[in-house]
Amino acid sequence: MAEAHQAVAFSFQITHEGVQFNYDWEVLHLVWLSGARSYRKRWARFLNNIRNGVYPSSKEYLFLILSIVLSCHFIFGIDPSFGCINALIKHLIEPYISPKFLWLPSTGCAILACLIYSLVLWFAKALLMQYILKALLMYKGWMYEARSSKGMSTTSKLWVMLVKALTQKEPLLYSYQASLPKLPVPSLNDTMKRYLRSVRPLCKTDEDYHRIEKLANDFQHGIGKRLQRYLTLKSWWSSNYVSDWWEEYVYLRGRQALMVNSNFYGIDTLFVNLTNKQSSRAANLVHACFLFRRQIDRQELKPILVQGLVPLCSWQYERMFNTVRIPGIETDKLVHYNDARHIVVLHKGKYYKLDVYYKGRLLQPKEIEKSLDKIIADEASALPGEKHLGALTATDRVTWANTRQDYFMKGINKISLDIIEKSAFVLVLDDKDFEFDTNDPSKLDRYGQLLLHGTGHDRWYDKSFNLVIGRNGRAGFNCEHSWADAPIIAHMWEFVLSYEYTNLGYDEEGRCKVGNGLEPPSPLRLKWDFPETLISTIETSLKSAEIILSDVDLKLVMFDDYGKGFMKKCKLSPDAYIQMCLQLAYFRDAGEFSLTYEASMTRLFREGRTETVRPVTIESAAWVNAMHDPSKTNEERIALLRHACNVHQRAYQDAMCGKGIDRHLFCLYVVSKYLELDSPFLKEVLSEPWKLSTSQTPHGQAGLIDLRKNPNHISAGGGFGPVADDGYGVSYIIAGEDFIFFHISSKKSSNRTDSLRFSNNLKKALGDVRNMFLNASK
CATH class of the missing domain: 3.30.559.10 (Chloramphenicol acetyltransferase-like domain)
Incomplete structure (x- = not known):
């Protein structure tokens, strides 16, 4: 009950002596800091949205335009607006604004009119620059030419000069989003030609090829035209005609287990082993992860530019942290929370809430290290059912959705599950060593297996990612796939490992170097209520997960x-x-x-994800x-x-x-299902x-x-x-x-x-x- 008592910041009681007020200044101060931090983030987000909305223009252009307009109007007596400023004064400011502000003199009315006119010019200029940049980014001829100046055509050289001239200002993470072109819908004829050419070497006989060729021709000159029209219409009003359907039907509607079947993993640097202290390595990496999140929130992260010039879409970064995949009966749902001040730590089957912000600031590695040491030192045993709880996220989605609805929608289970799902990410302190030995390749195989599936119950597979630290300090991650593709989390992983190496480091004993030794709040162990029926479901889910992972042959x-x-x-x-x-x-x-499938990106377009290369x-x-x-x-x-x-x-x-080829055909198939039209060609293509x-x-x-x-x-x-x-x-x-x-x-x-x-x-x-x-x- 100590936690409940500490949560009361203000209370009062009525007695025969009157009303007595009780309050806790420290808790009220924490509430104030939390609110102030929230409003600072909102204000920063508002300013960044303005900067992104006018990029590649900038606020300096507004000051320049305003200075020119004011100088022309008041100093040189020239009307640079061709009558617009006088019209604003006569029809807007004097009849509507000036009467409400009696102190506003005629000079003030003129200044206000000049300001409004300058703002309009500034926004018009920004829109014009955005459309010019979008038109330039639609050009893809540079992709097919050599990177050297000798190998580039005159058109591409001129294009490079124009793009560089427009993008001289330092962009924010999302600055290019409004200027990225939409993914175009290929012509049906081109896709059919590419498809038939791609299947020719796969056909064992000419008869097989002619059969597929006939199916393709019948589709192209039959319902394919109708489906193409609907798809073209969708491309006009949607940001990306593929991504929403791809996320929904390929990922969120999948009913099989996420473990192995969907989630992927990333591995540590093998030749650099900075420390063998588990809590120290975890503390540095957690701190670096939150620094990366801060860069995303503040949009200080530089967008990835191809050849240092052409931007890739940054849309997927938004859901990297504070995101969870909620199971459903027919389809899952991705939920992203605006902020999270805590992570959840999983150690030996026990779950802990660990606040990484204290008194309005991010904890330093030494302070996080102290909290993790307390978790590792906790010798209490996991409750029956608690140790294998993560297996629910490793089983099929229908079982997990039903179990979640029956046992986790009220009481202490709902509170604890909310803490997990609303966390920034899950930190797993594994009780096994992650080993690498050039003389024993099997150790590296085992390393990958532990990151891919663990033991079937020691990861929370629904979270956007699990940061996993081995007992010997080596690290990796397990990532849920629906929210983003591998290059996005790889960018974070590159930052985390490089920042740890260049800025954080460890002392002679392998402990964290950065921090002032502040005593942080103790981690809070999550509480659960496990009836026998729930424990039985968890154990059944674990057996299902173990069947899946025991079938994996990883090398x-x-x-x-x-x-x-x-x-x-x-x-x-x-x-x-x-x-x-x-x-x-x-x-x-x-x-x-x-x-054969090879993944290629389409992030040269707005909200682009992947395409298949055959x-x-x-x-x-x-x-x-x-x-x-x-x-x-x-x-x-x-x-x-x-x-x-x-x-x-x-x-x-x-x-x-x-x-x-394949994303186009996939979307045509989705349209055919909506229209309840049967296509033998699309059915065969999508079933290959x-x-x-x-x-x-x-x-x-x-x-x-x-x-x-x-x-x-x-x-x-x-x-x-x-x-x-x-x-x-x-x-x-x-x-x-x-x-x-x-x-x-x-x-x-x-x-x-x-x-x-x-x-x-x-x-x-x-x-x-x-x-x-x-x-x-x-």
Whole structure:
């Protein structure tokens, strides 16, 4: 009851001696600080919205315009408004404003009219600049040209000059949002041509191809035209014709467990181990996370610019913190809270609320460290049901939605669940070591498994992300996928790791260096009420989660024979190079070509997320076949590889520029469902399994650490579970010039896949391609 007593800031009672007032100055002061902080944030947000609303213009232009107008009107006697200022005085200010302010003289009326006219000019100028910038950003010719000045066309050079001239002012995080163009709807004819070309190498016979070709032609000249019209109409009034449906139908309506099937993970820097103290590492990373959140709230975070010039959409950053996915019977719901002053710490099955703000300021690492030490030192046992509570978020969504409705909508359970769901994020202090040993690859595999799924109950999979710290101080995260894509959380992870390394650090004993030793409030352990029926449901959910995680076959590969440096010497795109090696490895593994998914971003457009690149092409298949044809020379194989890489690179560029295949067909399918129209073509396209699902994790996208000076500060990237029951999930990161990390996942229950076998085929493919170039050079 001590917590309840401390929460009373003001009370009164009536006695025979009169009314007696009781109040606690400290609590009232905390209430005042909280309110003041809230209003400061609102005011800062208001000012930032104005700055974003007029970007690439700025307030300096307003002062300049006002100065010119006032000088012309009062000093030179010139009317710069062509009668507008006098009309404002005559029809607005004198009849409506001046009578209410009797003290306003005629000079004041003129100044007010000049101010209103200057504001109108300023907003008109800002809108004009925004539309000009939007028109410039619609140009995508630069994507297909070499980055050097010699390789760029005159049009692109002129375009670069104009964009630079318009964007000289330092932008805020969301400054470009109003200027980003909308994602265009590709023409139906273009999408059909691209689709048919992409499936040609997957068809085993000509009859198979002709059947698909007929379905596509019937669709294109039949209901496809009608569906396209509806989709075009949607693109006119929506910010992005794909993103809302993609989030709803691909993520939120999925009824299977989030663990393994949707959530993904990220891993620590492997060659830099700053401390082995769990609470110290966690304190520094938590502090850095909140600094990153502060930059998002204040919009001080610089938007990512392609080639330092073209902005990427920053919309997804908004939901990084204070966000939770609420389970539903038919569909889930993403809920984002404006602010959260606390995190939830999960340690040995016990949940704690930890306030990271005290007396109006963010706690320093040393202060957070003290609170975490108290949590680790707590030897109390978890309650029956509490230890495995997280398994509810790891089971299917319908079970969790029903359980949440029955047991967590009232009483102490609702209070504690609200604390978890409204927290900034969940910090997991794991009771296992996260290990890396170059002589024992299985330790790195286990590291990835613990981050991907843990034990099935020691993560809160609904939160936007879980920051996970191993017992030995190594770290990682588990991320819910619906709110954003991997590059967004990767940006935060890059900031956190670099800030820890360059600004925070540890003393000789591995403890936090930053902080003044203030004694923070003690963490509050959450309380629960677990009836027997709820405990039974939790245990059933745990068994379901354990079945899922026990089927995961995850293999992490640190490939250090060569890296990006060698690929550049071959004058090939590193991504295209790796994708071709993946095709060669898969062909050797499965004995055939299969539909392959590579994620590409569409953040060059407003609210853009991802598009699919299809690496299996006629050209890639020709090269893979040539690698097994003894009659082909190395020169012929290299020529085929170069052609295949160029075709793949063009497809990747097309996807980034809104000329993809799969998101267009997906949206046409959604329209057909709304209209209750049956399409055999769309049904077949959307039911095709992605046997090989691949994604590249960006490395150093914000350039916060110079890898030439800190070559060991490379991240190992992250991974995800397999998409198809008999397929592979492959994530890779090109770390520096000499390392590539691969995260390969599959299911043990499939007799067609084996992650270790695929990793061996992949390493052999990478080696064969290198030898092919070396032998040709000799």
